[in-house]
Amino acid sequence: MHIESLEYFKQIAKVKSISKVASNSHISQPALSQQVQKLEDSLGKKLFIRSNRGVKLTESGEIVLKYADNMIRTYNKMLADLNNQKSKEIKIEGEHTIATYCLPCAILNMQFKFPSHEYNLIAASSAKIEQDVLSDICEIGFTTRPVEAESLNSQEVINEKVVLISPPAFNLPEKLKLEEILEHKFVILKEDCIIKENFKAALTDLNYNFDKIDIISRLDSTEALKTLVRKGYGVAFVPYNAVRDEFSAQEINVSRITDYNLDYDIYMINKKIELLSKEATEFIANFKKLGKHICY
Incomplete structure (x- = not known):
């Protein structure tokens, strides 16, 4: 064929x-x-x-x-x-938000330690990343779930804080209970993701139906969510790493939910060490040393 x-x-x-x-x-x-x-x-x-x-x-x-x-x-x-048998490039895939906001600074740290390494970072869904690692399309993946395939290794490497962002005019406090925000208008992502899943689970525990939430827009990216919040249209749950700059510039407010933990772990996945290149093995060993809060 x-x-x-x-x-x-x-x-x-x-x-x-x-x-x-x-x-x-x-x-x-x-x-x-x-x-x-x-x-x-x-x-x-x-x-x-x-x-x-x-x-x-x-x-x-x-x-x-x-x-x-x-x-x-x-x-x-x-x-x-x-075509690149002498290249030391390491192909890495990360779930979309991870690849955009979390991994770049971590990879920069690794680049300082291994200046001869080259990194190719691509964003993808967690399911696709696992399949790509299995198929050797990439050597290392970062997902929001542990792997299902027994032939792969997975380890929690980063803990991602999830915050509620709101326009400054809303004047929401730094700490809130989940039920205190349910009357607000929400902007959310179209696709299912770990943040939406955790939000739905928390609402179910409160005996509150997700379909009752006033959702004014379902968008394709976290950047789009931030834009609508900055313009004052509603509130949204996002990873803190995605909004640090806007929060520092006082363009948005950031609140933490106190009665439910919406944070999530990020997993590094790869094939067995003996099947990986020397460069990928070095990356994995030293990435683990960065700790769970590498981007704060």
């Missing part, structure tokens, strides 16, 4: 059109159809149902799509490793 056929297959599955992919890829439509046919022949399965309105995946196509992205990225990682 040629990796190029898989790449074309993935693109067609996304846009549901062979002609559009052919145009975007500067390849003739018959040549692209031939690539798809070769892939189907090699697998012995029909992957697309063709019609005048485009194409859609068959049941077999859905299965191939499930694995195609990881196979392509693994192949590209292999090529990168072959």
Whole structure:
């Protein structure tokens, strides 16, 4: 199976059109159809149902799509490793908020200690990170949950404080009980995350339904949450590391919930030490020495 056929297959599955992919890829439509046919022949399965309105995946196509992205990225990682056999780059993936606010300062500390190391930091979901470590797409991952795979190591390395941020005009105190904030308007992330899960669990303990919360906006990023809070639209739960600068500049207020612990641990995950490069092993051993509050 040629990796190029898989790449074309993935693109067609996304846009549901062979002609559009052919145009975007500067390849003739018959040549692209031939690539798809070769892939189907090699697998012995029909992957697309063709019609005048485009194409859609068959049941077999859905299965191939499930694995195609990881196979392509693994192949590209292999090529990168072959082209950089003397490189000391360490590929690291972190859950989105961790990669944005927590890891950069920690990695800078490591860079001072190991100036010959190079670090490639990428943001991803915790589930994807675990799969990428298993597939050797990255060597080290940082997630909000311990790993499920028995072949991986995981260790708590950072404790992340979660705070309620609010506009200064709200004049909220530094310490609050959860029930004291429930009448406020909230801005939250669209996707499920550990902060939202912990918030929901605390509300359940209070016999309060999450759906009763006045949510004025569901956003894609913590940066977007901060923007709406700064503009006075509502309150939000975020990692303290994400708002230290705004808090210092008095652009927002920060409060801690006293009756529920919404903080969470960050886990470093990796394969067994004997399977890692010398550089990755050095990183892991010394990262642990930084302690759980490396970014404060």
